[in-house]
Amino acid sequence: MQRLHSIGIELERVSFLDHGYWVCESKFSVGASSEYLLGLYSIQEAAAQIPVTLFTESENKTVLDACAAPGGKTVQLADSMHNTGAIVALDVNKQRLTALANQLERCHVKNTVVYLLDARDVSQLKVRFDRILLDLPCSGNFATDRNWFNRRTMEDVERNASLQREILAQTVKVLGDDGEIVYSTCSLEPEEDELNIDWAIKNLGLQVDEINCHGQRALTNVLGKSLDGSVARCRRIWPGRTQGFFVCKLKRRETA
Amino acid sequence: MIKPIDDFVSRFGTKIGLDETFIVKRQGRYFLLDENVKRLASKDFCYAGVYLGEAKDGEFFPGFNLLNMIAQKNGNRINLEKKAEWLFICGRDVFGEGITTMIGSTKKGDYVLVLNSYGECLGFGKILRNLDGKRKGVAVENILDVGDFLRRER
Numbered sequence: 001m002q003r004l005h006s007i008g009i010e011l012e013r014v015s016f017l018d019h020g021y022w023v024c025e026s027k028f029s030v031g032a033s034s035e036y037l038l039g040l041y042s043i044q045e046a047a048a049q050i051p052v053t054l055f056t057e058s059e060n061k062t063v064l065d066a067c068a069a070p071g072g073k074t075v076q077l078a079d080s081m082h083n084t085g086a087i088v089a090l091d092v093n094k095q096r097l098t099a100l101a102n103q104l105e106r107c108h109v110k111n112t113v114v115y116l117l118d119a120r121d122v123s124q125l126k127v128r129f130d131r132i133l134l135d136l137p138c139s140g141n142f143a144t145d146r147n148w149f150n151r152r153t154m155e156d157v158e159r160n161a162s163l164q165r166e167i168l169a170q171t172v173k174v175l176g177d178d179g180e181i182v183y184s185t186c187s188l189e190p191e192e193d194e195l196n197i198d199w200a201i202k203n204l205g206l207q208v209d210e211i212n213c214h215g216q217r218a219l220t221n222v223l224g225k226s227l228d229g230s231v232a233r234c235r236r237i238w239p240g241r242t243q244g245f246f247v248c249k250l251k252r253r254e255t256a
Numbered sequence: 257m258i259k260p261i262d263d264f265v266s267r268f269g270t271k272i273g274l275d276e277t278f279i280v281k282r283q284g285r286y287f288l289l290d291e292n293v294k295r296l297a298s299k300d301f302c303y304a305g306v307y308l309g310e311a312k313d314g315e316f317f318p319g320f321n322l323l324n325m326i327a328q329k330n331g332n333r334i335n336l337e338k339k340a341e342w343l344f345i346c347g348r349d350v351f352g353e354g355i356t357t358m359i360g361s362t363k364k365g366d367y368v369l370v371l372n373s374y375g376e377c378l379g380f381g382k383i384l385r386n387l388d389g390k391r392k393g394v395a396v397e398n399i400l401d402v403g404d405f406l407r408r409e410r
Binding site: 031084085086104114115 | 290292293295296297298300301302303304305306307319320321324341342345372376378402403405406408409
């Protein structure tokens with residue numbers, strides 16, 4: 001912190017993160033300092049830093065980062081695991097995997113294996129995971145995309161919601177006993193958020209865990225539908241100082 | 257299998273003693289894996305564990321993790337003052353005036369790690385002239401610096 005201050009970067013602690021700071025002022029791009037290039041810090045949107053913090057104890061675990069590129073959360077995961085255990089990081093876009101590999105090298109990550117693989121095919125790897133991060137491809141939101149209302153259609157939202165359900169359904173199959181899934185999107189569309197979680201509760205034998213993090217409890221009456229009451233345990237983060245975001249933690253349903 | 261790495265490291269006047277059983281070569285690129293990562297790394301991975309570098313056309317080109325390992329083993333090194341550090345990570349060669357300390361070989365043709373004032377490895381270069389004499393002028397050719405992380409993605 002002192003070192004960044006000495007080179008003219010003014011930071012402010014993000015109240016809801018243990019290791020996150022807002023960049024209030026900088027005389028140059030914070031993505032081009034020697035400290036950044038040496039891997040002493042990474043740049044990630046504040047709300048997007050929440051998902052990784054929701055896992056219970058991830059050190060020495062086997063973790064899946066199902067849609068990993070460009071790698072901001074993979075690096076954050078490795079850091080939270082103190083480079084122990086192992087992370088399997090997947091993405092379908094070869095070019096974005098180059099960015100992911102660069103992030104891993106820059107940040108001295110040692111515990112990650114990267115595959116060019118669709119998350120829906122994860123069972124091919126024949127691995128059971130203790131923790132699964134599903135930061136899913138989504139429709140985004142207007143806080144980070146000025147042209148959002150011109151570029152997106154309801155068909156896009158439906159298509160993304162469907163893809164998200166497919167990925168969730170396939171990754172549940174490789175979740176180990178007592179495993180945890182953190183599901184997140186940067187979409188504010190209920191189809192990609194609450195409705196998908198309601199579907200997962202009813203079709204995949206999952207339950208929503210209580211989480212204590214930034215954001216409001218999620219919607220349970222939405223688009224004319226009444227959802228499972230436990231969906232309220234998810235968090236909906238409305239755009240403000242952060243982008244819009246949705247996050248929750250899922251586990252296999254406990255049997256009585 | 258690791259001869260290209262050993263040969264490269266020896267140019268810094270040191271050895272790092274890598275355990276060959278944990279090194280995997282994939283499409284010319286070398287990775288160091290620990291037991292946990294090795295268990296999960298099947299033959300078609302894109303990246304795994306610690307990237308050590310790449311052998312291309314008979315030459316070995318290191319990753320930054322390997323340079324950091326060499327730094328821990330007291331390979332040849334120079335430390336730079338602040339302005340020279342910035343010029344180096346912008347891809348420029350090192351002028352003798354910017355060098356604050358030198359450890360190990362100062363002989364023309366040898367490799368040196370280039371460190372900042374905190375002792376962090378910024379990259380490496382080749383000594384262009386014996387450095388035990390005058391300090392003026394270009395002294396070390398920049399071969400790789402951390403600014404490469406930005407240039408790679410252009």
